[in-house]
Amino acid sequence: KLPRLSHSIDPLIANGTGYIYLDSSSTIDQWHLSSESITSSLSLTGLTLESLYRSKDNSFIFYNDQPPNQPFSLIYGHSKGVLAFEDKTQTGFWLVHSVPHFPPVIEQGYGYPDAGRIYGQTMLCVTFNASASLPNNSIDLLSTHFLFTRPLVYTSSLTLLATQRYSLLANGIIPS
Template sequence: MTLHVFMIVILPSLCSAAISCYGDHGQPVDWFIVYKLPRLDHTSEGGMKYMYQDHTSEGWVRGAALMNSTESAVGRTLSQLYQSSQSKNVAYVLYNDQPPANMSNAIRGHTKGVVLLDKQQGFWLIHSTPRFPPSSSQKYDWPSSALRNGQSFICVTYPYSQFKEIGTQLMYNTITPYDSSIPDTFSGDLPDLNSAAMKKQVTKPPWNRQVTLTSAGGKPFTSFAKHARFGDDLYSGWVSEVLKSDLCVQFWLNSRGILPSNCSLTYHTYDIQTISFGSAINFSSHVDHSKWCVTWSDSAGWACIGDMNRNNEEMQRGGGTLCSSDPIIWKSFKTLVSKYNTCE
């Protein structure tokens, strides 16, 4: 009797994979941070270079590609959106107070980001870039308007259960969604994410919300989200008090009504003036549109990446920041501060 053995071969390219942040070398990662550098030269690559870190890099390393490439961490991550946006098995929200094809929205929150998930997990990408990314019906690209200035990104992979909390944070942020899809199979579990995608917002106090979000890999991040009616600066009026530390804050110094460094409260808030990635890369905050802060202490503290400036207008707008107490992340941001404004 002849025994026939049948082998089933599963090709990796055909296997479905859970949605995730993707690192610079094509691997799924629990989180990454990208710092898009300003245009420091006039070469063809000027304005598209970036610094990168994740849990394996031990701090900043040079980006493996360019920001307009699908080989970059941001490009690899967002490629999942363009490949799966027609699927009923995924949900997504793209939001930006300066959307790619529309006029700016100065009434709603000063917020920018992307949420993409399936029923297992997904990512929340928070960034500072106007006119970015393209809608899901298009393809990944980098806007020419965002070449000149620095920009910041933080991507975290979260299990499905965390998107209920993320949806609530986006309600506080009062996001401006410009492309979204929340199929019925998601909206029942994630009512606030569905509401945020329809431009709804919180309607009663408290007007700010802090929550711990735990990544798919078990790493805690603290999310701060404020509504316009909070009526105060995100950093000096809230984050510094919660983190119990002085803060150095990087934000767009060219907007109207900039808030000066504040030493009137228990914890001081300082405006950063100059950024340095070592002797070879130095630039002014006036060409840096990124939004981040770091606790100004001798011992390991916190670093936060978000989407808010320090100015009079944004005291009356929604927005937020995402913070980590990882000592390597903290040190990587603290060493960037070359000069900051002391209080007058």
């Protein structure tokens, strides 16, 4: 996300909701300025998270050391992100970011907090195919990572199959 530059002629940059991005069709020097505000459900972040807000067929965890509508915690890792995947295709994404109080819980739908205009500097979204990563799959590797980083999971949903398939994720970081 770009910093708020009140003197910018671009209204999204001026109000602190503009962002640039690279995607799978970009080369390393082809950053694109989005025409959508990061606050919009039509932003790349909004579209990425959309499936989680409209379908119960996905497994996900939302973690943030500054969760929405909860106090800041010093006993968990300084980390923020989303891990989400779909059982049938075993594809998913890991979104790592710096935005406090983000994303909202599923019941609230997509939104971007006002604090993100100042403190939301980065987002990195990595897609994966869990069945293609050898010798361990991506979800198992991330589960191990989470054991070390101790994220504050503030909302999660794992399907029965995901709970059985990824016991380290289900039992290791998700509060009971």
